[in-house]
Amino acid sequence: MRxxxxxxxxxxxxxxxxxxxxxxxxxVTQKTHQITHQLVFLWIRLSPTARVCFExxx
Numbered sequence: 792m793r794x795x796x797x798x799x800x801x802x803x804x805x806x807x808x809x810x811x812x813x814x815x816x817x818x819v820t821q822k823t824h825q826i827t828h829q830l831v832f833l834w835i836r837l838s839p840t841a842r843v844c845f846e847x848x849x
Contacts, residue, residue: 835841 835845
């Protein structure tokens with residue numbers, strides 16, 4: 792991205808956009824992590840083989 796080195800506003804906009812992207816990425820990562828946990832939990836609850844393996848690990 793190009794911006795004029797003489798304008799602080801352009802630099803501010805660039806940093807603001809980067810911060811927004813970082814927040815959005817963190818939010819998506821957190822949501823993906825939650826969904827993964829839910830899927831693993833469902834797999835353990837629904838699969839007889841998984842249930843046996845889980846009991847062996849405990």
